[in-house]
Amino acid sequence: MRARPGRRLVAVLGSVALAGTLAVGSASAEPTIPSQDDIDDSRAAQQSTAAQIAALEVQLATNAAAADAANVEAAVAAEAYNQAAVDLEDAEQASEAAQVAADQADAAVLVASQEVARIATAAYRNGGDLQQLSMFLSADGVQDAVHGATTFDRLGGNATDALGELDAAELVADIMHERADDALAEQEAATAELEEASDAADAAAFTAQTTLETTQSERAGLINELAALRNTTAELEAERQTALEQQQRDRENAAAAAAISAPVATPAAPAAPATPAAPATPAGPSTPAPSTPAPSTPAPPATPAPPPSTPAPPATPAPTPPPAATPPPSSGAGAAALAWARTQIGKPYVYGAAGPNSYDCSGLTMRAYQNAGVNLPRTTRDQYAAVSHVPVSQMIPGDLIFYAENGRIYHVAIYAGNGMRVHAPRPGGSVELVPIWWTNVLPMAGRP
Known part of the structure; x- marks a missing residue:
């Protein structure tokens, strides 16, 4: 049976429509080929991200080193304070001893003066004159008598000895008082040095604490940036950074120990941190x-873990010096x-x-x-x-x-x-x- 013309037209149109649909579908499935500019932009973005990550990790290491240095300076300042305290204690003891010596010298002068006065009084009672006695009792008379040969002759050997002892006692007293004055000045200087050392120690301790707090705060921000760049979480990035920092410290410590055969x-056994921790x-x-x-x-030491987007290889311990014999x-x-x-x-x-x-x-x-x-x-x-x-x-x-x-x-x-x-x-x-x-x-x- 021959088909009717109307039906043939419908069939032809249907075939044409189907062919057109297949052609459109085939065209839409064809992949888009990136241009060279697209490739260059992607590579530049990757390089920029890698550079940012490297810069952040360098900043983390720099912050940790700054905190270490601040703590060392604080320890140095604390020892300077201790030394200043010891110096002040020594100066106080020296000043006290010098003052005791000066007091003892003054007492010796008094005893010698009394002996000279006793001899002069005895000489007057035995026929001496009032002018001779007044010489010994006046402020400058003792020294005049010490150097007056005529007086020595009149009073005899005992007076000569007594006047010599008085002269020596006064000389010693003068020296002791000078030493006491010098010791007191040293004590005052030591007191001032202790105050300065105390202020310096306080300032160094404050700087160390401030540096630590600042670096910890910056560390949290840097870790958040690293997490965003690596497309991970801050918690995972904090764990990774803590492990890297500990690995670096272990290497430094092992190298320092090996250098002096310690x-x-x-x-x-290694243990992953449960929570983010600030660098020690x-x-x-x-x-x-x-x-x-x-x-x-x-x-x-462990090989740094790659970004969580890829499986982390097993840690490879770095060579460490063998433990010394017990x-x-x-x-x-x-x-x-x-x-x-x-x-x-x-x-x-x-x-x-x-x-x-x-x-x-x-x-x-x-x-x-x-x-x-x-x-x-x-x-x-x-x-x-x-x-x-x-x-x-x-x-x-x-x-x-x-x-x-x-x-x-x-x-x-x-x-x-x-x-x-x-x-x-x-x-x-x-x-x-x-x-x-x-x-x-x-x-x-x-x-x-």
Whole structure:
């Protein structure tokens, strides 16, 4: 049967419409090819993001270094305050002793004067004249009599001896009074120096605290920026930065320990931080905090984790020096000092304090050895000068670890064995038992 013309037209039109639809669909499915400008813009954006991330990480490291330096300066200022306090105490004792000596010299002058007067009175009663007696009793008469040969001849040998003793006593008294005046001036100068040192210590401690607070605040902002650039969360970025900072500190500490062949603490198994943490800053050498250095549970170095958008490869520990052989146990005063220092753990650091409720670093070591029957000076510098010196590689528990920068000794700790120390770290910290922070450690330890 032949199709009707109308039906053929509909079929033809339908075929044409279907072909057109297929053609349109095929055209819309064709991919858009990026231009060279698009590629260049994308690469520039990636490079800009990478540069921003690098700059932020450099700023984080710079902030941590600034906090460390501020804590060291605070420790130096605290030791200067301690030294000024010791100098004032010495000056007060010297002034007091000089005044006592001057008073004793005045008493000797009085006794000698009385003896001269007694001889003169006796001479008058035995026939002397009133003019001769008045010479001895007048203000200048004694000196005139001392130098008057005629008078000596008239009064005899006893008078000559008495006048000589009086002359000598007055000379000694003059010297003693000059020394007392000088000692008093030194005391006043020492008082002024102590006030200046106290102000400087307060200012340095304030600067360290302000620097720490500022860097912590900036750190939070920088981490938020890093999270936005890496398309992660602030919490994950904070954990990553904390791990990177700890890794850097571990490397620095291991390098410093290796440089002086020092015993190091065996690292514990790594543990990811549960919450974001501010970078530790050493104050003076303090717990990774001086002010602090090495943390109480250091994690072994790990390769920085990539952005969370890609799986993180397993951490690859960096080479670390093997733990030193366990040192021989201490005995005697060192063991007793260390044992006593451990009982003070948890008590706050206060500069210039030497117990019983708070300590600075040298105050703690002084009291520890005092309780072991050994007297140490008050300041770190004087303690270093007062002890025997042994290489830090040969330390035994109870030995003293000293820290210095640019020739300034500013911190002291007690070696507790196995790479650990007991010390009073910095303002805001407390006496603690932590791994040794080896940066700035003097190569010679002290053994009282």
